[in-house]
Structure formats: structure tokens, C-alpha cells
Amino acid sequence: MTDNRKTRDFLLRDLPTDLADKLKVAASLHHAPMKAYIQGVLEGHVRELEKKGITLSLPK
Numbered sequence: 704m705t706d707n708r709k710t711r712d713f714l715l716r717d718l719p720t721d722l723a724d725k726l727k728v729a730a731s732l733h734h735a736p737m738k739a740y741i742q743g744v745l746e747g748h749v750r751e752l753e754k755k756g757i758t759l760s761l762p763k
Contacts, residue, residue, distance in 0.1 A: 730740035752759060 726741065727737060730737045733740055733743075735743070749759060
């Protein structure tokens with residue numbers, strides 16, 4: 704099954720080793736792959752910003 708949503712790739716470079724290790728442990732505690740865990744954290748952060756009334760859209 705193919706996901707038809709538009710996506711964009713991001714590469715996180717120069718992430719401090721200790722932070723990367725902690726993210727890996729946090730993802731495993733949530734029984735989630737690293738990608739899914741980081742995506743969930745970022746989506747939660749964006750939701751919180753939007754709840755505060757911050758508009759997060761790029762100009763067209």
C-alpha cells in the first residue's frame with residue numbers, strides 16, 4: 704500500500720551523540736522506530752504552537 708500524502712525529506716546532521724542516544728532510547732521505550740518517534744514529537748510541538756495561536760504557514 705502506497706501513502707499518497709506529499710512528504711519532504713529532512714536530514715539531521717551534527718546531532719550531538721548523547722542526544723541521538725537519548726532519542727534512540729526514548730523511541731524504544733515507546734516501541735516506535737526512530738522516525739516515527741521524532742515525527743510524533745515534532746507534530747506534538749506544532750500542535751502546541753498552533754494552540755497558542757501561532758500561525759505556521761509559509762507564504763505561497
